[in-house]
Amino acid sequence: MDFQPDAGLDAFRAEVRAFLRDNLPRELAGKPVGSVRSMRPDLMRWQQILHRQGWGAPYWAKKDGGTGWSVLQRLVFDEECVAAGAPTQDGFAHKLLGPVLNAFASEEQKAAHVPHILSGERLWCQGFSEPGSGSDLASLRTRAEREGDFYVVNGQKIWTSYAHESDWIFLLVRTDAEVKKQAGISFLLVDMKTPGITVRPIRSIDDCHHLNETFFDNVRVPVANRIGAEGDGWTITKFLLNNEHASAAELPLLRRYLMQLRQLAAIQRVGREPLIARPEFALRLARMEAEVSAIAMMVKRVAALEQDHSPAAHALGSMLKVRGTELQQRISSLMVEALGDYGAVAYPEPHHACEGEPMPFQETGRGIANEMFFRRASTIYGGTSEVQRGIIAKMLFQL
Ligand SMILES: Cc1cc2nc3c(=O)[nH]c(=O)nc-3n(C[C@H](O)[C@H](O)[C@H](O)COP(=O)(O)OP(=O)(O)OC[C@H]3O[C@@H](n4cnc5c(N)ncnc54)[C@H](O)[C@@H]3O)c2cc1C
Structure with missing residues (x-):
């Protein structure tokens, strides 16, 4: 390298x-x-x-x-x-579904969806997790029963990010309950306007609406909307979940956090001094900067392994996810700490912004408390830290 x-x-x-x-x-x-x-x-x-x-x-x-x-x-x-x-x-369309379409879809299916993804007129969400089927995704129970040229889908998905503002969903369903659980899953593309789909909001700890429960009640989906063969859903899912290891740590986000933290620490005063001049704070900041630099090196390493299609990219990608998301949590917490008393205020996102007197740190502090809360979820979504550690152990054993 x-x-x-x-x-x-x-x-x-x-x-x-x-x-x-x-x-x-x-x-x-x-x-x-x-x-x-x-x-x-x-x-x-x-x-x-x-x-x-x-x-x-x-x-x-x-x-x-x-x-x-x-x-x-x-x-x-x-x-x-x-x-x-x-x-x-739209990360769901570009990073998750797009590579699946390019690798597994028929020419007709690509023609039906790719142009709309590129032009941005069709947004997607991911219908994988169910109550009781998150880490153990293969245990999912949403059923799709064949009726002529249609599947009739019944069941429930949960934590469906942005289902309320998506046009289509890519969905994992059980098409065969008699075979080994991984072998009975299929991958469907479903128009969110199809009758029988109900989306209910879940408000998260950051007081925003990103998440939903999504219910399917006799939803008729054309068989032509199935990607790959019936029962191939698990192979496609493994391909989808293995993509883009180098981006797992969200390095650009970590760098933005550091920049914001430095700006805040320069404005915030402790007595007569800016916070950045306090040695204890400066040391904590320097440690985080060193950790972000280490992640940047690791990202380059994973990128090189990915380019060479090396299986080690999977294990290192999981390491990056664990280290990167834990660091996101620590930096965003330090930002709230740096806001001092104002850290207790959940600064509103711009689309929730209130009229009236600007608050101190209105610009640099905006959204930080929400972000700190939202980041609690980063060690859960995309595979929990515990599950990632399991993958790392297994992969290192095999390498
Ligand atoms: C903000 C957010 C957005 C999300 N967006 C989506 C989305 O758009 N679409 C979607 O389909 N899903 C989405 N999810 C769901 C996410 O993928 C699941 O929450 C995640 O896979 C964990 O599953 P679970 O919540 O069922 O927890 P569980 O799997 O029940 O886990 C509970 C606890 O047990 C631990 N555990 C489970 N299995 C093991 C194991 N084998 N070894 C060690 N520990 C284990 C976990 O680490 C966790 O601490 C989202 C979740 C969040 C929080």
Whole structure:
């Protein structure tokens, strides 16, 4: 692995930065989104802008309509977008479903969905987890029974992020209850407007609405919407969950947190001094900066392994997820601590913003408390830390 400066990558970074400077509308920039999906209209508008530039699918190969960027180029792109405060893309469509469509879907299925993902007019959510089937996903019970050219789906999904503002859902269903549990699962694409789907909000600890329960009551889904063969759902799911290890730590987000923390510590005063001048605080900040730098090195290592299709990328990707998400929790907690008394105030997201007197730290402190609360979930979603540790142990044993 080469840690020397890469002139090609520096030129690419400059190109992305110039594009963002010239094309990111001011009113879209700087909303505190982190890895949480941006609001629907912002996300759709930004996706259209990226699509016009030919950058609509930064994670896909050229032959599939993507940019064909290397793993490191994608990381640079993500880093610059987060630093500029650009809206997110629809990660469910781009990072999870897109690679599945490109690898497993028929040409008709690709033609029906890929153009809408690229243009940003169709947003997706993920219907995997159920009450009682999270870490043990293969135990899922939502049934799909064949009736001619349709499946009739009955059951319940939970923690369905953004189901309330998605157009379609990719769904795991049980099509055969008689075989080994992994062998009886199929992968369906379902239009959220289909009769029989009910979405109920779950309000999370950050006092926002990202999550939902999603109920399926005799929902008729064309058999043509099944990806792969009946019973192939588990193979497709393993492929989907194994994608994008290098992004698991959310390095751009960690860097943004550090930048915000430094800004806060420069404004916040303890007596006559800025907080940053206090040795105890400066030491904690320096330790976190060192940890983020270590993660950045590890990200490069995983990216190199991914490029070589090495199985070690899986184990290191899980390590990155554990270390990165735990660090997100610690840095976001330190930010709230740095706000002092104002840390107790749940600074509203812009779309919840109240009229009236601006609060101290209105700009630098905005959204931090919500973010700190939301980050409690980062060691759960995408596979809990305990489950990741199990994967690491198993993989290292096999390597
Ligand atoms: C904010 C958020 C967003 C989410 N978004 C989505 C989404 O969009 N779509 C979707 O389908 N799902 C989503 N999820 C669900 C997420 O994937 C599950 O919460 C996660 O897989 C854990 O499953 P569970 O909640 O059922 O917990 P459980 O699996 O019941 O785990 C409970 C506890 O047991 C531990 N445990 C379980 N198995 C093992 C094991 N083998 N070894 C050691 N410890 C173990 C876990 O680590 C955890 O501490 C989201 C979750 C959150 C919190």
